[in-house]
Amino acid sequence: MTETVEGRWAEIFGPRYLPVTLILCLGVSLFAFNAFLSSTALPSAVQELGGVEVISWATTLYLVFAIVGGAAAAMLKRRLGSRWSLLSMAGMFLAGTLIAAVAGDMTQVLAGRAIQGLGEGVVAALCFALIPELFPSRLVPKVFGMQAVVWAVAAFGGPAGAGALTELISWRAAFLINVPLVLIFCAMVLAVVPRGGKPVDAHGFPGLRLLAIGGGTMLVALAAVAPAAQALALLLVAAVVLATAVWLDRRSQERLMPPDAFSSRTAVGSGLWMFLLMPIAGATTGVYLVLILQQVWDYGPTHAAIVGAVMAIGWSLSSVTVANVRKRSTRRILIRTGPVLLAVGLLSVLAGLQFAQPVVLIVGQLLIGMGFGISNGYIMLTIMESSSDVERDRTSALLPTTQSAGNALGAALAGVAANAAGYAAATTQQAMLSAIVPLFAVGVVFAVLAFLAGLRLVQLSKTATIATFAEE
Structure with missing residues (x-):
C-alpha cells in the first residue's frame, strides 16, 4: 500500500487541503470557544448589567439553539448549498455576537447568545458534513484528530483567553474577538468552498x-x-x-435526519446511539469534578480546572495517535475499547477521590479522555461509511448535534443523581464522598450501554463490509 493510499498528516496541511482544514478547524473552534466563554466573561457582565439570577441561561440558550441549528443544518445545505449556508449562518452568529457585545441589559445578552448558538450550531454541523465531501476517506481520521486538538485547545484557551480579555479590556471584548475570526472564516469560505449544484426545491x-x-x-x-x-x-x-x-x-x-437515525437495526442508528451515550457518561466528571475537587480537597479554581482539563489532553493526544490506523479490524477494536476505557476511567476517578489518591484520579481522567479519543473518530467514520450517498449530509450534520444533546442530557442526569444522593445538602467531606458514588455509578451504566451499542455497530458494519466484498 502506498503512502498516498494510507494518507499522511502532511496531506491535510499541504497546498491542496490546507485551506479546507483551516476552514473546518476555525468553524469548530468558534463553537468550542463560545461554549466555554460564559464561565469567565459573563460574571463581569452581570456585575455591570445586573441579572445574576439568569447568568446560567447564557450557556443554556446558546447550547439549546445550537442543537436546533445543528438539526436544521442538512436541510439548509440542500436548500442554499454549502457556501451560502455557511455564509448566512456565520452572519447570524456575527449578529448575535454584536447584540451581546453592545447589550444594555442581560435580556439582550441572552438574546445575542441564542442567536449566536443558532448560527454557530449550523456552521459546526456543516463543517462536519463537509468532511466526507472535501476529504478522501483515508484522511478523514486525521481531520477528526485535528478537531479533537481544536476542542482541547478551546478547553484550555477558551476560558483563559476570555478571562484575559475581560480582565485587561472588558467582558465585551471577549465577544468582539469573534468579529475578525468570523470575517476571516467568511473570506475563506468564499475562496475555497465550491458553489455546489442547484439547490433542491423546498x-x-x-x-x-x-x-x-x-x-x-x-x-x-x-x-x-x-x-x-x-x-x-x-x-x-x-x-x-x-x-x-x-x-x-x-x-x-423533508427530513432533518437519516431515516434510520437511532435505529438499533442499522450501523448508522447504532453509531448515533453510541455517539449519544458516551457524552452522557462523560458528563459525570465534566460537570462535577472541578466542583468536587474544590469542596472535598480544597483545591483552588485554577488547580481544579487544570485537573479537569487533563481529560482533554488525553482525548487530543490519543485521537492524534490512532489517526494512522488503517486496518478495519483494528478500528473496530478501538470502537469497542473506547467505552471500556471510559468506564474504567470513571471508576478510577471515583477511587482516587475516595482514597485521596491524586495520581489515581489523574490516570482516570486520562483514561476517560483516551476512551473518547481512540473511538470517536472511527465511530464517526463508520457512521459516514455506512450511510448512503443520499443521506450522508443529514448523517454527518447530525453528529455534533447528537454529541451536544448527549452533553446536555448527561449534565441533567448527573444533576438528578447528585441531588437524589444528597450531594447539595452534604456538609462534611465524608458525606460528599458518599453522595458522589451514585453519580459515578450512573456514568458507568451509560458507558456500559455505549459499549453494547459499540458491539452492535461493529457487528452491523462488519456484515455490511462482507456483503460489499461479496457483491464485488
Missing part, C-alpha cells in the same frame, strides 16, 4: 419538528437545575418529546 418548513427538538432540549436543561423528583419528570417528558420529533421526521418528506 417542501415546507419543518417548524414542528424543530420546535419539538428545541423544546425537548430545553426541558433537559431545566431538569439539570430542578429538584430530583421534578428533574426526573422533566427528563421523561423530554424523552417523549424528542422521540416524537424523531418519529415525525421519519415520516416527513
